[in-house]
Amino acid sequence: MQVAIEGPWSPLFGRLTLDAIPYDNPIIIGTFAFAALAGLAVAVPVLYYNKLGYLWREWLTSVDHKKIGVMYIILGLVMLFRGFADGMLIRTQQAIAVGPTSPGVLGAQHGFLPPFHYDQVYSAHGTIMILFAATPILTGLTNVVVPLQIGARDMAFPYMNALSLWLTTAGAILVMLSLFIGDFSAAGWVGLIPLTELPYSPGVGVDYWMWAIQISSIGTTLNAINMIVTIISMRAPGMGWFRLPVFTWTTLSTNIIGLTAFPVLGAALALLGADRYFGAHFFTAGNGGNLMLYTNLFWIWGHPEVYFLVLPAFGIFSEIIPTFSEKPLFGYTTMVAATFAIAGISWTVWLHHFFTMAAGPDINGFFSLATMLVGIPTGVKVFNWAFTLYRGRLTFSVPMLWSLAGLFLLLLGGITGMMLAIPSVNYTVHDSVFVIAHFHCMVLLIGAAIFAAVAYWWPKVFGFVLDERNGLRFFWSFILATAVVFLAMFALGFEGETRRLDYIYDPAWRPMLLTEETGMGIYCLSIFFFVRMIYVSLRDRIPVPADPWATSRTLEFLTASPVPFYNFAVTPQVNARDELAWRRAHGLERAQPQAFEVIHMPSNTGIPFIIGMLSLGFGFGMIWRIWWLAGFSLLGIILAVIIRSFDKNLGYELQPEEVAAMEHNLATAGMFAEQPARIQLTEAEAH
């Protein structure tokens, strides 16, 4: 039942031949050189200082939510950098290839990227930024913070947590491999039908895109299950629902969205896969297929997905703004209600992504109203933040600045979003860069929230402070760049510039495009400041107390900085919302438990990493139609799961004396400490 595919196929290598490696593309060769250097810069010190065993024992096999969260964030930041590089390529191409007399190099008639390559760049940019940068970073943040905020020792399912990480990593590796072996999809991050069908995309690009997303989406869905059960089942005593920090509430609603929406994406991509691999006719132009069905199924996922990304950002603002206003969050109950209203309504608005698909005025009207409805709870949130700031004792720390910038981006993005919700406006600006500017305001507010959160929780996780001077420079350059690039883009959207253009015919647009390119230069400067900030912070390592900001309000700041790997030596009893603020008000913030006790911890395991690598093999095999590789990898995954189910390991116990010793010498319990081998508990024989 295999469809007729273009190009040679052999049983051993599938479609893979040496031609798949783009020797003749200087941009790719340059990228490879850069990636190789970066890889060596990491690998050489690891090998030189003989840290391979340490890496395996303490990180790659870890089931600790904090380490997993940090690895997620590292993955996301690396992919963010790659996504930015793609964005830089897009903007530079558009800055050069303006007008019929513009120069063309490297095989392009205008600019330096021929159309097929350019299409891959913007497809990769979208896919990476949404699914491999923002999602892992936000997942990592919730992974690190939520168990601490609810007073738990770890997530409900630590093993599955590690599995989610490695599945996401496998997807990211596939995307990176597509740079050097074969092509990536040239059909946009959405995967526009019929372009993604086999006759129009006969190469492996769409397959890379499809499998990378499928594999990482399984990780995301598993993580959603984990987060929801953790929040429901693992709260510390006294942590009733209305004492939950707002970040935890937004995490709950976000993961409800993730749990319910991602499966639809999986189905949509599976049906596309059926078309591409089995010759089915779900979305083909003939034999009874329906092209618009793909668009519909994709956006049923696609819209909830953007709320999946933005609700954690709102949660981050809801933590940072009260801390740096030294006031409790205004309107806690309405904030929670608004969060769930947004999550619920977000499931009913997806058609606004394709108003122009001619479903008719009734349908367009319904979805338009629903879309506008979502602005109400969002507005409630903005007002709540504003009222929190009002008459607060404000500290304009780096996290606070990022949050305030995020609010302004939300305002701009939200208002332009309301404009887009009106079908008649939408018909005029659909597929123009006005839409791009709108959603970049939204994703950059998510970016602002991410940088705010990293700055806010970094001292807690690592035990030393992030350099403030370079942090401020990073912030200001980033925000300036954002304004320059995207305000110009709104203007060009009104001028009529459409999306995804590799060549722009109207030289009158050149000034705006050059403005945007200047903005990109400012982004590059901001990256320099970011790297410098990390470098200076690592170099100086100025230690911080348990509450690095002195005005924090929530439970995670009760633990020491850095957080010991077992989180709380004794489970805290929660007495109020904003427990730490309550304790501080009663002079109790330094209270220590009277006695330590036995702590039961889960053991590290290499199986999630192995399953992650097997899924990489499976994905690669499916992409290149190396059936034996795909088959054995799949079999390996199933066997690994079954074999793991026979595992008798029950974790290990920390004795009270050990805990006491670690509480006195926190460096031995922190993120980078190497733990001694401990006695593993196994099941006594059952009867």
Add this chain to the structure above:
Amino acid sequence: MATQTPPSEGVVLFHPHFAGHDQISARTLGFWLYMLSDALIFAALFAAYGVLNNPMGAAGGPIATQVADPVEGFWQTCAVLGSVATYSLGTVALKSGNKGGVMFSIVLAILLAFIFLGFEAHDLLDLLAKGDGPTRSGFLSAFFVLVATHGLHMLFGIIWMLVMLVQIPLFGFNANVVARLLNLRMFWQFQATIWVILYVYVYMIGAF
């Protein structure tokens, strides 16, 4: 249990020997949530079926009444409901720790599941032999994928049951095994639920 409290308040700040959460409940809740996500996969497949089940989608090939016979579907319904009931009765034997009873029920459930799959495989292979496979038309693609996805779930359930047949004598009814048996019960019952929706939507309303 109070520690370091100011003299005037009986405030509790720590909770020593906190027993923590109930592992088995956490696992069944987690599995239940996975099943809800699975339900959404089926929702997408039902939506696709709803869109492609029309004369255009059939592209000159067979239409729903020609491939989905409600009487044949009824026998499948009996088989899957029987399998589910059998397995569920096995979990009644679990209450008293009756290994033999549980294992016997699992074996019966597997047999009934194979009968269900046998009917299904027979139908689908017949269609394939006639050239009316998923590559014939959009409607048939939707029909095959919907039915086969449910069948694949049944197959994974059978594999799971076989693994449990090994684990019950090996480990007895420890917490892990019990949690898995409870999850399997929910999974299996869910297959019957999806089948009922499928039967009604594809074999009845969709094939009128």
Add this chain to the structure above:
Amino acid sequence: MSAPHSDPLAHPEVQQGNALRYISGFITTLLLMFAALMLTIRQHLPYVSYAEAVTGLAVLSLVTQATLFFGLDISRAHIWKSLSLLLTIPLFIISVGLTVWMFQSLATRTMLMPAGMLQQPTLLQ
């Protein structure tokens, strides 16, 4: 993490197993499906009434399964399952329902109709 010494078999979800419920669930669901089958074979109802009747029987069967097979209620052991199911059902209905509505409207407006069928609606309609 867990209380390792409590007996797994004493867990409420194990103890909720009840032969009477399972057997009555089996019989009820089978009877409801049989009734639907009879309606289908007899074919004496027009399509819309038939679809409504069969859907009604299916809904009854699903409620039967929820209560008799899954044993869902609002007790502590089941509250989250019941709540999450109740929140998911609308999503299921929304995704299938709005899709079908959308595509029916789309088909009327964009698909070529055989001569003599309904007039296609215009943009202003």
